[in-house]
Amino acid sequence: MRFLKAWRDSDAFNLVLVVPAVGYLLAFSAFPLIYNVVMSFQQVDMFDVGTLIRPLRGFGNYVDVFARSEAGTVLWNTVLFVVMSIVFQLSIGFALALFFQLDFPGAKWLRGLFLAGWVMPALVVGAIWRWIFAGDFGVLNYALRSLHLIGGPVFWTSDPSIALWSIIIANVWLGIPFNMILLSVGLAGIPDDVYEAAALDGAGMIERFRSITLPLMAPTLGAVISLGVIFTLQQFDLVAALTQGGPAGASNIAQYWSWQMSFETYEISDGAVVATLMMTVVAAVALIYVRAIRHEQRA
Amino acid sequence: MYQIELDHLCKAYGRVQVLNDITINVETGSFVALVGPSGCGKSTLLRSIAGLDKITSGTIRIGGEVVNDRPPRERDIAMVFQSYALYPHMSVERNMTYSLRLRHRPKAEIRECLEATAQTLGLAGLLGRMPRDLSGGQRQRVAMGRAIVRKPRVFLFDEPLSNLDAALRVQMRSEIRRLHKRLEATSVYVTHDQIEAMTMADTVVVLRSGSVEQIGAPRDLYCHPANRFVAGFIGSPAMNFLKAKVTADGLSAALELADGQTLTLPEPQRPGRPIWLGLRPEHMEIGDETRQQHLQARVESVESTGSMSFIETKVAAVPLVVTQSGMPRVQEGMTVTIGINTNDIYAFDMENEVAL
Amino acid sequence: MKRYLFLVVALLLAALYLFPLYWMYATALRPGGDLFRYPPEIWPSHPHFEITRVFLTYAVGRYVWNSLVVASGTTLITMVLGTGAAYVLARSRHPMVSVTLFVILVLQVLPPSLMVTPIFVAFNQLGLLEWPRLAVVLATSAKTLPFYIILCRATFAQVPGELEQAALVDGNSRVGAFFHIMLPLARNGILVVSTLVFLQSFGEYVYSRSLIASTDLQTATVGLSTFLGANAQDWAGLMTYASIYVTPILVIFILLQRHIVSGLTAGALK
Numbered sequence A: 001m002r003f004l005k006a007w008r009d010s011d012a013f014n015l016v017l018v019v020p021a022v023g024y025l026l027a028f029s030a031f032p033l034i035y036n037v038v039m040s041f042q043q044v045d046m047f048d049v050g051t052l053i054r055p056l057r058g059f060g061n062y063v064d065v066f067a068r069s070e071a072g073t074v075l076w077n078t079v080l081f082v083v084m085s086i087v088f089q090l091s092i093g094f095a096l097a098l099f100f101q102l103d104f105p106g107a108k109w110l111r112g113l114f115l116a117g118w119v120m121p122a123l124v125v126g127a128i129w130r131w132i133f134a135g136d137f138g139v140l141n142y143a144l145r146s147l148h149l150i151g152g153p154v155f156w157t158s159d160p161s162i163a164l165w166s167i168i169i170a171n172v173w174l175g176i177p178f179n180m181i182l183l184s185v186g187l188a189g190i191p192d193d194v195y196e197a198a199a200l201d202g203a204g205m206i207e208r209f210r211s212i213t214l215p216l217m218a219p220t221l222g223a224v225i226s227l228g229v230i231f232t233l234q235q236f237d238l239v240a241a242l243t244q245g246g247p248a249g250a251s252n253i254a255q256y257w258s259w260q261m262s263f264e265t266y267e268i269s270d271g272a273v274v275a276t277l278m279m280t281v282v283a284a285v286a287l288i289y290v291r292a293i294r295h296e297q298r299a
Numbered sequence B: 001m002y003q004i005e006l007d008h009l010c011k012a013y014g015r016v017q018v019l020n021d022i023t024i025n026v027e028t029g030s031f032v033a034l035v036g037p038s039g040c041g042k043s044t045l046l047r048s049i050a051g052l053d054k055i056t057s058g059t060i061r062i063g064g065e066v067v068n069d070r071p072p073r074e075r076d077i078a079m080v081f082q083s084y085a086l087y088p089h090m091s092v093e094r095n096m097t098y099s100l101r102l103r104h105r106p107k108a109e110i111r112e113c114l115e116a117t118a119q120t121l122g123l124a125g126l127l128g129r130m131p132r133d134l135s136g137g138q139r140q141r142v143a144m145g146r147a148i149v150r151k152p153r154v155f156l157f158d159e160p161l162s163n164l165d166a167a168l169r170v171q172m173r174s175e176i177r178r179l180h181k182r183l184e185a186t187s188v189y190v191t192h193d194q195i196e197a198m199t200m201a202d203t204v205v206v207l208r209s210g211s212v213e214q215i216g217a218p219r220d221l222y223c224h225p226a227n228r229f230v231a232g233f234i235g236s237p238a239m240n241f242l243k244a245k246v247t248a249d250g251l252s253a254a255l256e257l258a259d260g261q262t263l264t265l266p267e268p269q270r271p272g273r274p275i276w277l278g279l280r281p282e283h284m285e286i287g288d289e290t291r292q293q294h295l296q297a298r299v300e301s302v303e304s305t306g307s308m309s310f311i312e313t314k315v316a317a318v319p320l321v322v323t324q325s326g327m328p329r330v331q332e333g334m335t336v337t338i339g340i341n342t343n344d345i346y347a348f349d350m351e352n353e354v355a356l
Numbered sequence C: 001m002k003r004y005l006f007l008v009v010a011l012l013l014a015a016l017y018l019f020p021l022y023w024m025y026a027t028a029l030r031p032g033g034d035l036f037r038y039p040p041e042i043w044p045s046h047p048h049f050e051i052t053r054v055f056l057t058y059a060v061g062r063y064v065w066n067s068l069v070v071a072s073g074t075t076l077i078t079m080v081l082g083t084g085a086a087y088v089l090a091r092s093r094h095p096m097v098s099v100t101l102f103v104i105l106v107l108q109v110l111p112p113s114l115m116v117t118p119i120f121v122a123f124n125q126l127g128l129l130e131w132p133r134l135a136v137v138l139a140t141s142a143k144t145l146p147f148y149i150i151l152c153r154a155t156f157a158q159v160p161g162e163l164e165q166a167a168l169v170d171g172n173s174r175v176g177a178f179f180h181i182m183l184p185l186a187r188n189g190i191l192v193v194s195t196l197v198f199l200q201s202f203g204e205y206v207y208s209r210s211l212i213a214s215t216d217l218q219t220a221t222v223g224l225s226t227f228l229g230a231n232a233q234d235w236a237g238l239m240t241y242a243s244i245y246v247t248p249i250l251v252i253f254i255l256l257q258r259h260i261v262s263g264l265t266a267g268a269l270k
């Protein structure tokens, strides 16, 4: 009883609340993370999945993975996927954020509608886009042909040179709302009088954007870009729905490749190698992000 | 009703020492004000008494019992916060009776306490409202009501009036004072407004960066400040300080920057000693030849509110503020004679700033 | 006048952006044969919803039920574990707080498609794959928990500390102040964030795909991806499936739109 009473008033209460959550995260998130690194140095396949002690392979798995013929394509595709997704998400998102900053009836509400893309399950979004992309009867080809932008049908998901772009387009669609909303918050944080002062100083629209908006948005842009990279590196469902990395690996990206090795060909240690490398990248970006928001708080 | 004894109280946040060896005795039923500049540790001290902050060392006794390790709810205190901290999801009535309900008092008793308190504070018509539907002054009253409704051993106030406009503040000042007279509860009142402290408290504690500078009745602090800090802090506008040196006879002080003007000190001092001379603006009178001593000064600016005038002058290059009642006939650039009585001259050691 | 011009442009932009959602519903409303006609019909001329057929051929009911089970379990675990932690991380000044927050931020960004390999192996060894939906709930919660804690922490941080202290002085214990004052005041924020967690886990794919072997227990996303296969033909059926699945999500979204916007932005940048 005494103990119970003391507990209700003391810092022990804090521990009782925090420890389960942190313990859970350590068990189901931090532990798998470490276990993954361990497996990347072991030989793990179908047969010794169940055992704990497995033959050690050192960096052998890493060498194997880079020696694979598809490694180069996957690496290049991943870079292209991330960079292009970010470039378009960010520029379209920024443009929309600036536009919805204008004063007109329903601006807030219409802007909010864009978040519908964000709450949709990515796999469903992938399925819809696959139908939009369809070669012969797809609505996108129809639209582009009506506008005389293309001559014959484009086989978005099955043409090896374009397949990756179909994933990028769908991913940009998914990423626009988040970029736009976060950038809107950043824009709203710039006080009006700064613009008014600049206008009095004789700065035009473009000059104001260049000398006020951009520099003041720098921390937000930093945070949004790092978040964008993080989300893009998490993107799996779109690949599964649109191309499954095909045709013949032409649109494969690292996170999907890792999963394929683990769950389709059961080369689990190779899957773990790719996962380990990718997580290092993600962690590095996360560090930049954390620093960016720290900076933002100080500002 | 209980006494509060703070004994060698220290509090540090990491390496930062926020409260430094504080020893204060708050008599049963007295009203003590804690004053000091922003960040000096007033709130921290109050929150330590309440048990909201843990102290690093020392003891806190309430009614003779050591309460260091007691949680706030076992200290039987009530606190009025600067932001009022009314529970936004409870009506005025529920806000006020929350502590009684937590103590499982009988319904009839709660009703009775509530009605009596509402009567005292003129809240009877507001009991059903939510805090967001109240004006600032009404919220302040509800916060007071929430504190007095359960008749605690000790009242703590943390700048309760600082969010009110000037007129309301004056009104609440006397109301709190009246309440205290009636309830006779031991009260500790934090404020950075020295006028509040001087008008409301029996005893004033002046704090500076975590240490007690002086404890005393308001009058004592004004008439006998222990050091230059207290002298400058109490009184408005603040006391003027002029660098000076005690003359060879030990009886008067030569103003260092002035053209050899001297003032006679009330007490003789060691010849040649460097000191601060302290002159309160309200103790000086321009053009009054009847006072015991005189200074020549040049008028720099005159600000008048009608009933009061603030005259900034310079003695040689040193600024000296003088207040006068009404609107004296002086103008910028005039050289005037300022009269002052010997007993109104304060002297402080130049080094340690202690009153001499 | 200019304001209305902007409004028109905004409407066009929103329509363009939301076209994929419209196309999902429009396709679902067309009879199967109509789909393979060129040019495609932008506005379905003979609306016709094949709910019964889709329920029968694609077992939508079972799949969506499984998604519901997984999402409810995940939301429950996340709320139970996360709420208290978010509160402490918002209030405590202990030096460990920033370390914990940092760990949580880093754990939040780990891609499930990469985490699933070690989770699969470990769960397999622990025998957790015997209860595949539970396995998915456990894995997904580890993903949603950091997100929940970070957003809820922002909510708790908005409740003035003095309110809690007033409750302590009024005679509450820490536990009492938490349940009587903090929780009711943070309730709206908690509900919005929980809804977001629910929506997220309702659309979860990677873990369900990788950890659930039995078709009977698979979730709606996995079902849809199976039917998509390499050469899907029945687009009217698939889009009907998708519509049945996401319409509740979109309804919740529209109801909570305003709160979702503010909830999301509070957490990501502060």
Ligand SMILES: Nc1ncnc2c1ncn2[C@@H]1O[C@H](COP(=O)(O)OP(=O)(O)OP(=O)(O)O)[C@@H](O)[C@H]1O
Pocket (backbone or CB within 6 Å): B013, B016, B018, B036, B037, B038, B039, B040, B041, B042, B043, B044, B045, B192, C093
């Ligand atoms: N959690 C904390 N960690 C570190 N330092 C703190 C903390 N809380 C307060 N302080 C420091 O303690 C000192 C005293 O703070 P306190 O709030 O008691 O001042 P105060 O006298 O009430 O000031 P004010 O008149 O502005 O309210 C300040 O210098 C403050 O910076």
Ligand SMILES: [Mg+2]
Pocket (backbone or CB within 6 Å): B042, B043, B044
């Ligand atoms: Mg304070």
